[in-house]
Amino acid sequence: MTWLLALAVAALTAHTYVNAGRWLRRPPDTPAPVTEPVAVLLPLRDEAARVTPCLRSLLAQQGVPGLRIVVLDDGSTDGTADVVRAVVAGDPRVTLHTGVPLADGWLGKPHACRQLARHADPAARVLVFVDADVVLAPHAVAAAVTTLRAAGATLLSAYPRILVSSVADRLVQPLLQWLWLTFLPLRAMERSARPSLAAAGGQFLLVDRAGYDAAGGHDAVRDRVLEDIELARAVKRSGGRIAMADGSALARCRMYDTWPELRDGYTKSLWASFGHPAGAVAVLALLLLLYTVPLPLAVAAALAGTPAVASAALVAYLLGVAGRVVSARATGGRWWPDALAHPVSVVVLGWLTVRSYHLRKRHRLSWRGRPVG
Template sequence: MPHPFFSRVASVLPWALLGAKLGTLALNAALFPRLRPAPPAPHHRRDLQTARTSILMPARDEAHNLHHSLPGLLSQGAAEVLVLDDHSQDGTAELARALGATVLPGQPLPPGWAGKNWACHQLAGAARGDLLLFVDADVQWQPGTLDALLHQLDASGADLLSIFPRQANVTWGERLLTPVIDDVLLSGLPAPLLKIPSPLASAANGQTMLFRRAAYRASGGHAGVRAELLEDVQLSRRVKASGGRVALALGGDLIGVRMYRSYPESVRGLSKSMLRFYQGSRPLLLLSWALFFLTYTRPLFRSQRGLLLLGLLEGGLVRVVTGRTRPRDLLEVLLTPLLPLLALPVYARALQREVEWKGRTYRQDTSR
């Protein structure tokens, strides 16, 4: 029989957690920046800004995404669009070249580097622009997006502007887990915290990261996070540590992404950096799942309607804030009580000593 103290804690914690998350959501609904079309500006000024920008895409076996993403990137008017072909086996280089991008052949991966970081490091070395825009191959751009990004960069005064694209989930398999990413951001990170100079008050999303070159260089760039699987967050911290500013925004109608195309792919993708998200601590990782279960799944078995409704409300608000309000997007909310169970394979893979991604194996810290 559980000790009364632990029973009391198990009863109170879910209410406290959901209360804090809903409060953060309400704050972010009002304050979290959204990417919007840039206001009218003289053409010569806008052309000057875009001419300073290098769009840089690391790509490893991304032919299935390039048809959807690369044409939108090439139409933005940037000084250059460089694609680093990281030893693809699916015709990525040929397709990117046929669509009009400049393709760089990737060099062999040196010891101690994660694949994406090495690819981005090579891209930064080849880029000519004063502004470096790193973008993943699965990100889809609408006309005028680069203008909007440059306007947001100037308006925020940031040295690093990172965007969280709107998720474009299609199949139910990919809808099971990926919406959790939006929840972690919007219910876990109050927007005003980003204005604090401390490097710990930082976040970023490697899918879209726009750097001023001087800030990128001062932070150490991807070379400074060469072995990191959570390189985007670590880069944002290094930018702040070197005196720069970091800003975030939601992609809104301008930037979307289809991250994964099945439940197994979601499990592999989300697990690769989860342990690092918890600072390499396996006990903390396990504790987070236990709290996850107590808050969202246990109420289903104990008929705790209040907690269940708050969990559903949280999921609905996240989708409203991100603009994912189509009927199928909203139906995802009904999966909320099952999310801890659906996420079990993610946690199990994250606990392993090695994780695999895109045909490469990375050893994780086993000290904790």
């Protein structure tokens, strides 16, 4: 029975390897100049402390002559707009807008993105949504637009390299890439028209303007916590195609600065990732069985004098670690010695998920001072 467990982990790790090595798109290192008009859209809410590196990287973009940058100050109270003005220093490529009050039935992020899309130049053929915690390489927009067009896709998620420093970061953040590389068949996702088979990350997301409008834009995801994934699904429902790319050479992202921010950031959205609580229970039980149980089982079996069980359990643990290593190396992440703690990472993910459902049931989920569930 333990060897069946090891075989299951082996199959998933093999899938991670194939996804990372064969199906994950790699943007070009030296893209040709982009000739079509492009609008970069940057929503900001209380981002004065960290928007400067993002803005400077946007101003330094190369190979996109028709680039325009649209910034929205979404009700900030920390002087974010003043920081933007100081950094931009009158650059004609940048326009700064003040957000309107949140409309009924809308969540904050989709509402801000909808305003940005409406403020973008109608001639812009590609919309590039960027979060304030993302810093782009000089060729990032050109390379990502080239990849979007080469893939024949309507929407492209160029997943950035996630920067980690604290123990909490190193336990939790690498799971983002690991989960979709391990469990999502990337090529099938691109080819399938099924909206349920979709993934996206909103940190650095590109969408063809015509396809965005056909999908209903952010109006179609106005009340969705995971508006990026739901936008990808809306694109599929409207007949468009989506794609994922390794954006680790194009962008870096420091998502959270403290443990409370990381905890609350994941808590606000994990319930939406899993959907019905029964589904969350089933998925978490499977993850714990495959990736957390093997190591303590190996130790217990060794102490009990059952070397066959101990060996099989140890192999299952090491195969799980190998999957984390493959994922990290494919997406510019840190793998040593973090991958060895993969069983603990899965436990922390389980706790955050339980916390997410618990707080949602009590209507206590919020983000940036706004309720989200």
